[in-house]
Amino acid sequence: MDREGKRWQPFPNKLTVWLAVKPGACFGCLAPVLASLKSLHQERGGELALVVLVVGERHLAWESQVPQAAYLVNVSPQAFARVFGTFALPFLAVCNRKGLLVRAETLPPSGGTVCNLEHYFLE
């Protein structure tokens, strides 16, 4: 809760799935990933946090593709690269409950990936 009594949500102890995409990414190519994320989220909404990072300008089409209650966040390519060490997209990262990277679908050019990401969402 913040100073005004509003909730803010850190997700410690949750499996976190980060899907980073380009704003104009083709949904068809990502359909299997999205479908599996949607079913994953429907079944286990309480156990995992799903965050879709749209890297670049806001793209409305994405808002209908993201499962309800998942988080859709727009980030600049720089901000994305700062955290994940890559500009190569799409990028799927899964952090375990301790914040360690357990899976990354693309490899960062520098070889170093950050996944110990504490994340807070304010409603």
Add this chain to the structure above:
Amino acid sequence: MAFCAFTLAATLPLASFSWFCGQTACASATLSLPKSACASPPWVVGADTLPVRARDGGSLWTVPPLSDLQLAVVDAQSGRPVASGWIEVVDAPPPTLRQNWVQKNQWLSWKAALPLRVRLGAEGYKTKEFTWAQASMTVVLEREQVLTWRLAGGGPGEACVAPWAELGTFAPFSAKALCVQAEKEGILKIPAPAGAAVVVVRSPGCEPHVVRGTPPQNYLVPCAPGVTLTVHVQDAQKEDVANAKVTVTARVPGMGNFPYESACTTAASGVCTVKGLAEGKVKVRVAAQGKAAWEQELVIPQGEPITVTLQPGWDLRGRVLAFDGEAVVEASVRGHGAEAKTSPSGEFLLEGLPWELVTVAAQAKGFVPATVAVEPGTQQVILRLQRGTRLEWPVVGDLWEGVFAEAALVENGETLQVFAGSVTEKPATVWWEGLPPGTYRVEVRVPGFTPLATEARISEAGGVVRLPEARLDAGLSFWGRVVAKASGQGVVGARVRAEPGDPAEFRLPHEVIHAGQTLTRADGTFTLTGLQKRRYRLVVEAPNFAPLLLSGLEPEPGGADLGTLELSHGFFLRVHVVDAQLHPRPWAPVEVGEGKAYEYEPLFRGVANEKGTVEFPHVPPGRWRLVVTAPGCEKEQWAEGEEGEEKAVTVSCRHPRVRGTVLVGGVPVAGGEVVFAPPHVPPRGPVVMVHRPGEKPRFFGLNATGMAAPVTDEGTFVLEPAQAGTWQVRWVLGQRSTSPLSVFVPEEGESTVVLDFPGGALCGRVKDENGAGLPEVAVEVMRASGEVLAGGETDSTGYFHLAGMVAGALGVQARREGYAPGRVQVVVPERGTVEVEIVLRPQARTGLKGKVVSPGAGVAGAPVVLCGSAARTVYANADGSFELFGLQPGQYQVCAKAYGGPVGCTSAVTLREQETRLVELSLEGQAWIREELDPTPDAALGLLSELSCPLAWLLPAPSWERGNLVWGPLLPGTYTLVTPSGLKRLVRAR
């Protein structure tokens, strides 16, 4: 109103207390009054006494023991005492309500019984309500001026205002905004804070209007027509629908989640136009009687009407009942955008539902929320709510304002749901209502005391669970005196905050939010309690002084004496923001901070005026980071100053620009991206992302930022805006990258570069022991020093190709989960390709590897439970594979769940030392347990596998059919059912 049944006025000499029953003065008496005089505890007021509630003293009402109280009232801007004002005790009857005061010395004094809820005010200041809990207190009042604005469009509307200085990383506009409705003729009387503010005016038919900076007096708020949305409403027979209500809601641009709404009602032609919308995405809802409501998020099409076809709807009647059959009153019921409250008999009506399966959710105070899926056309539904449990935690000590109480429902170490608690002051208790059964992690933070934490277990729904009494502990503390450096006099009302750790090191945002704080007393002294054994950073802030920052302080049990803390005036910093053409850039937000990795809030926050200038009059001596965050102008700059100095800094929004050509071995490339990465600097610790819907996320914990630009098919690129500095530049195509080149970008102007990456290339294959190509292997190319130059990933046949490699002796490393890393040395030529082959061997470890399949395909993310000699839960990878290593030899069983399919287990597996066993769990076929059992709450039932793997949490809630428990889906087999009484029954799933 209560009346006096009796008065003592005639029988007693004039006494020092006046007694009030309800609103009636009923007696003048000394310390007690016969009980018969008042039905409920009367209020008492004496000379120099604030109203107090009498106590029940058997046959008498008695005056509680009074203490001498002292209060200092300080102006927030000047730090000086406020001359005069008024005070009133909340809930006291009107005749005793308000007492005026004049502050001649530094202290105002009264007698009263603590605690006391009071309202304090003074002319020209914002009224403050607080709980008076300590004998001597300092209250800081903020100045307030009333702005008179007028809506150009007249009509209704409202203005919402928030002080700029209070908005921050954790304080959005929506949380801080105070809204006032327009009076007649569109006059807005806005209570404006001193200094810069953000004001949002919402008026139907006019585009939302935002004013940033110092709000002007007598302002005519323009009514911009904005974008309009014309809606044509038809029914399924294409007939126009009149009297349909069209409501449009959207976010005010640039104000995060802050919403506005506009509406219209359709005419006989079925058409209406909603005016005053801002561009962007909106949510449109169309509702008409007898029709299913239509709701959609859309971008407003330019100039084109949208046609909405309303389908016939249906109305759902129902009742909300408790498990014991009692009607639940005032329950909130929702389904497909329709909302209703239950009547005293528990009944509700949801109108305008669509012809599809509708999920109806009900929630009520004291009950666990429930949902039910309802088939279209259903006339009547009954929702049964489980009575939640009330959890009480009595506390020895006083609970005042600022108490944070949270109970988190946890399962297997994961937080499922968080419930906010409430507080009763007398007797001091923290409580929660409507908690479902489960295990809770309970946390209570009381300002001035160390946090309380415990675990609570609720095994049955309903009733009250009382936790053992907790004692508030003042913990460790600091004490000291804050004085003005120039005069040596104590500073009253200075805010002293103790933040755990230091902004240069990782710290969680909530540690900073919950930082303990206090105000200095009239002589400048302070005691800050409730601290724990760790290092703190003390921040002392007072009006007209520069903040004082002291790091690395450790509190002590009796209070660490910090001695005299001297506040100086610091230096005067004037920041001038100019755009790329060097014209003033008005309304640019400017922050002044230390520039440390985990600095969640800057030291100062301001906004440039119409001339592009913002002033910070009291900046502590030293070097500070200025951050400008205006749209199109994001700039960082450092400023330095010494005590008493006046410093002017110009921040230019001019950015350098880089254009260039990309070659590999002298040949232009086609496509891809150039990536400008900072020389590799690892993050300071965990990266913290703080995000609010509608706003840009903020990252903390990073040391540097990167840039990227697309490369054309001709091999050229333009990077704008670029940032100055030295960068490691790579060409990235898909998942492959070249070795880096070092590029310097100057502070200003355009620079042209030719990025000629070396012509060496590396081609290779990663195989397993049997010679089969291994896909998805991470390949890294590195120098002998360990510096990673480039990277890539093998394709489905195990091949990789990396171009643009620097010549020389390099190491190539391949890594894949489950295999020991493989490494070879190669010498890359100036031009041409070197071939390499790497063989990866599986890692020999004690554990289980396997795959969850259903039917035939891997189940991504399936929960996999291990039980037997050790218990653990993991989640399957995207292809359904999983690994469980680090196990001791023993007997194990693995259970998993297929989403939308059954839960099942392997047979028992015996594992020996240094052995990796492969298991495959095929989740095909669905079987159900049918067992004679009385209905019972879901949480009370357990289901175990052969080796006691808990399965209940993987399964949907059980149901009952004609007295039989029906539970599944499971793989066919034998399981153990644990009944609420703890009895275990072997059951078969068929």
